[in-house]
Amino acid sequence: MAQKEILPTSAMRDGFGQALLELGKKNKDVVVLTADLEESTRANLFAEAFPDRFFEMGVAEQNMMGVATGMALTGKIPFVCSFAVFSPGRSWDQLRVGVCYSKANVKIIGGHTGFSAGGDGGTHQALEDIAITRCLPNLAVVSPANAKQAYQSVFALAELDGPAYLRISRSAPYHLPGTLTHELTKDKFQFGKAQLLQKGKDVTLIATGLMVAEAVIAAEQLSKDGISAEVINLHTIKPLDHEAILASLEKTGACVTIEEHQRAGGMGSTILEAMAGKVSVPIEVLGVEDRFGETGDPAQLAAKHGLTSAKMVKAAHKVVSQKTCRTMIFC
Amino acid sequence: MKVDELSSLSNTIRRDIIEMLVQAKSGHAAGPLGMADIFTALYFDVLRHNPEKPHWAERDRLVVSNGHICPVLYATLARAGYFPISELKTYRQFGSRLQGHPNRLDLPGVETSSGPLGQGYSAAVGMALALKLKGSSAEVYCIASDGEHNEGQVWEAAMSAAKYRLHNLAVIIDRNNIQIDGYTEDIMPLNSLRAKYEAFNWHVIEIDGHDFKEIIDACDMAKAIYEKPVAIIAHTIPGKGVDFMQGKPEWHGKAPTPEEAKIAIRELRSLGGRVKREED
Numbered sequence: 325m326a327q328k329e330i331l332p333t334s335a336m337r338d339g340f341g342q343a344l345l346e347l348g349k350k351n352k353d354v355v356v357l358t359a360d361l362e363e364s365t366r367a368n369l370f371a372e373a374f375p376d377r378f379f380e381m382g383v384a385e386q387n388m389m390g391v392a393t394g395m396a397l398t399g400k401i402p403f404v405c406s407f408a409v410f411s412p413g414r415s416w417d418q419l420r421v422g423v424c425y426s427k428a429n430v431k432i433i434g435g436h437t438g439f440s441a442g443g444d445g446g447t448h449q450a451l452e453d454i455a456i457t458r459c460l461p462n463l464a465v466v467s468p469a470n471a472k473q474a475y476q477s478v479f480a481l482a483e484l485d486g487p488a489y490l491r492i493s494r495s496a497p498y499h500l501p502g503t504l505t506h507e508l509t510k511d512k513f514q515f516g517k518a519q520l521l522q523k524g525k526d527v528t529l530i531a532t533g534l535m536v537a538e539a540v541i542a543a544e545q546l547s548k549d550g551i552s553a554e555v556i557n558l559h560t561i562k563p564l565d566h567e568a569i570l571a572s573l574e575k576t577g578a579c580v581t582i583e584e585h586q587r588a589g590g591m592g593s594t595i596l597e598a599m600a601g602k603v604s605v606p607i608e609v610l611g612v613e614d615r616f617g618e619t620g621d622p623a624q625l626a627a628k629h630g631l632t633s634a635k636m637v638k639a640a641h642k643v644v645s646q647k648t649c650r651t652m653i654f655c
Numbered sequence: 656m657k658v659d660e661l662s663s664l665s666n667t668i669r670r671d672i673i674e675m676l677v678q679a680k681s682g683h684a685a686g687p688l689g690m691a692d693i694f695t696a697l698y699f700d701v702l703r704h705n706p707e708k709p710h711w712a713e714r715d716r717l718v719v720s721n722g723h724i725c726p727v728l729y730a731t732l733a734r735a736g737y738f739p740i741s742e743l744k745t746y747r748q749f750g751s752r753l754q755g756h757p758n759r760l761d762l763p764g765v766e767t768s769s770g771p772l773g774q775g776y777s778a779a780v781g782m783a784l785a786l787k788l789k790g791s792s793a794e795v796y797c798i799a800s801d802g803e804h805n806e807g808q809v810w811e812a813a814m815s816a817a818k819y820r821l822h823n824l825a826v827i828i829d830r831n832n833i834q835i836d837g838y839t840e841d842i843m844p845l846n847s848l849r850a851k852y853e854a855f856n857w858h859v860i861e862i863d864g865h866d867f868k869e870i871i872d873a874c875d876m877a878k879a880i881y882e883k884p885v886a887i888i889a890h891t892i893p894g895k896g897v898d899f900m901q902g903k904p905e906w907h908g909k910a911p912t913p914e915e916a917k918i919a920i921r922e923l924r925s926l927g928g929r930v931k932r933e934e935d
Contacts, residue, residue: 355788379784382818387777387811394781397759397767399712400788402781417771418808422778426759426768 330471332500336493336534337435339471341366343478344403348374351401351482357392358405359385365405365435365492385411389418389430396428401482407441408434408450412489416456423487424460431481432457432489438533438584439617439625440494449617449625454532455589457489458562465562466515467491467583467591469508469536473559476513484515493584497537498623499633501544508536508557518565520572524554527578527640530569532558532591534626535582541633546640553640561591564598573599578643579607582636584626587611606646608639656699658867664734665695666923669896671730671743673919676910679747682755685893685906686800687727689831689864693889694731696870697796706736709763713793716782718766720775721800721829722756723908728765729753737764773808775799776826780816783824783884794878797826802834805843810855816884817856824884825877829864831893833904852886864889896923 330339348354348370357379362368371378381388385406392402404411412419412432423430434453441448458465466481466488468474474492481488508521521536522543531539536557543553554572558565573579581592592609599607612629626632656664668691676682698704702715719728726746733740738752745751752761756770766782769775779797786793803809816824828848832839839845852859858880862869870889877885893907894900897919900911911919 355785376788379819381815382811384808384811384815386773386808387780387815390774390777390808390812391781391784391815393767393774394718394778394783395785396781397778398782398785398789400785418774418777421768421771422774 330475332470333496334471335496336468336471336474337366339473339475340433340478340490340492341369343475345369345373347478347482348377353399353401354403354482355379355395355400356403356405357381357388359383359388359410361406361435364407365433367405385415386418389415390422392430393418393422393426393428396430397426401429401431403431403433405433405435407436407448408453408491409436409448412453412457413450420460424462427462427486429485430487432487433492434489435492436494437491438493439622442622442625443619445619446616451584451586451612451617452589453491454561454583454585454591458594459589462487463562464488464515464560465491466560467532468559469533469557470497472509473513476509477559480513480515491533493534495534495622497534498626499537499541501537501540513559516560516563516565518568519557519559520554520568521557522553522555524552524576526552526576527580527644528554528556528572528576529636529640530556530558530579530581530591530595532561532583535584535631538631538633538636539582542636542640545633545637549637549641551640551644558591561594564594566598569595569598570602573603573605577605577647578640579605580610580636580639580643581607582610582631584631585611587613606643608643610635610639661695661699661867664699665691666896666926668695668727668730668734670920670923671734672726673897673911673916673923675726675730675743675746677913677916678744680910682726682747682910683723683908684900684910685833685903686721686724686829686831688897688900689891689893689895690724690727690798690829691895692865692867693798693827693870693891694727696867697874698731698735700871701874702796703793706764709737713791715794715796716766716779718775718779718782718795718797719757720769720779720797721772721803722769722775724798724800725757728757732762732764738762772800772803773806773812776803776809776812779824779826780812780821783816783821784819786823787821793823795824796874797824798829799826800829800834801831801839801845801848802842804828804845804848813852813855813857820882821884822881825874825887826884827887827889829891830888831891833893833907835907837904848886848888856883858883858885859888860885861888861890864891865895898922
């Protein structure tokens with residue numbers, strides 16, 4: 325099958341599906357499982373090319389995770405593909421004990437995360453998946469910024485000998501940040517590293533997933549406002565690149581995080597936990613405020629919950645102004 | 656191994672179990688005692704395995720899906736030579752490799768970490784699928800309890816094993832009719848497991864789980880059945896070998912006191928009263 329070009333406007337899942345197909349050619353131990361969502365997760369490209377290594381497990385996510393565990397313990401590298409609300413949503417116990425406690429080399433692909441399930445409504449919009457995966461010992465959590473980075477991350481995770489959760493979106497970034505889009509993925513994907521997209525000195529913007537594009541746009545606007553923003557794409561939420569985050573926060577003295585996820589337990593939370601006691605800077609955590617999603621256009625829903633570059637700019641101004649306020653105690 | 660040798664070994668394993676439980680002051684008694692004959696038959700007759708090489712790629716796998724019966728797994732593994740018998744007394748102690756529920760990373764011979772019911776069953780399906788894909792002739796045996804069949808995951812796994820015609824998979828179901836809160840048919844009636852498994856397109860064999868010949872013959876038959884996975888419904892007596900525990904749900908999840916253990920050990924030593932004096 326000819327390689328499809330992955331564009332800045334490509335949906336993240338298309339980058340994933342393409343990579344899975346190419347990985348299948350390179351590594352014969354890779355097997356793919358899905359729970360009646362072959363086409364939606366883009367596992368279909370692999371399924372068509374390698375029918376013997378593709379396993380349609382039906383609408384049974386718990387068994388799918390368990391079967392993948394057994395396959396991994398027998399030397400295979402299973403990629404378990406579904407929507408994140410179902411897997412790891414419904415198969416969390418199997419992920420916890422079968423995969424993580426046992427250190428089984430299973431890759432869990434959570435599709436349609438954030439608001440990208442749009443029309444399907446709140447039941448299908450995964451806004452809690454980072455929280456329920458990053459709390460599990462032995463599990464890596466990766467959340468790429470766009471289709472190209474999703475493509476790159478698949479190969480990196482296949483090389484990692486251990487469990488990993490890959491957070492995929494059905495969408496492309498909601499707003500394209502001009503020329504900087506290509507900066508996101510021009511270098512090799514470095515698992516475990518915070519990706520520095522733009523150097524700055526006044527405030528650090530940390531984003532993950534589709535929100536990275538919003539952070540890049542926000543930095544452009546802030547530059548016009550006379551604020552120099554450092555932009556970090558936190559594609560690997562766990563293990564966290566403590567060193568890079570700490571260095572950036574110490575340098576800029578202020579921080580704004582943004583993610584298409586609940587504020588509780590998400591990427592912003594991991595920054596707060598990691599930096600508490602190490603650095604005292606004002607931090608704003610942008611995310612969904614303890615609410616479920618609803619039917620709608622994904623970009624519209626993200627905007628409703630304040631997940632836009634404009635809100636990020638506002639938050640950046642706030643934390644920069646707080647830098648001089650000595651009476652406030654931060655993290 | 657001859658039947659009388661197996662019988663003597665399973666008696667030793669039952670004593671090990673009682674000693675482990677009394678030492679730990681917690682753990683499950685009824686299931687492990689009820690499964691001692693099956694574990695003995697598996698590790699000393701049925702399985703192709705090598706305690707010296709627990710990761711040998713061509714070994715038969717034994718997956719214990721109902722991890723709470725691990726005292727019988729640990730005692731059998733120790734008696735088979737996977738680790739020193741003296742280590743059994745560390746069961747459930749701080750720092751022990753013999754965790755309250757099995758951890759595959761701790762102990763050689765443990766194929767999967769288990770505790771939450773239903774998970775090992777799916778893992779066994781995954782192992783059988785992967786072995787088939789590799790063209791391996793190794794067999795996968797999975798021990799599941801009857802109470803475990805309350806879990807939806809068990810039926811998901813059963814459907815998937817039938818879909819992929821996993822002839823290299825045999826699930827041995829401990830049909831002892833008890834679970835923590837009481838009798839299985841009161842808690843959540845399973846009714847006919849045979850009818851259910853046959854409806855799921857499995858081959859079903861029912862055996863007396865304390866008859867070594869029946870256990871071994873059923874495993875041989877499971878290897879011979881080529882087109883389907885095999886469910887071996889093993890009718891067992893929970894607490895088997897210790898009169899005051901036999902058939903009693905209250906012994907599902909507790910350990911004997913030192914006084915009760917003495918009575919149990921005496922009974923096991925006398926082979927259920929058949930030997931009148933210990934020195935006989």
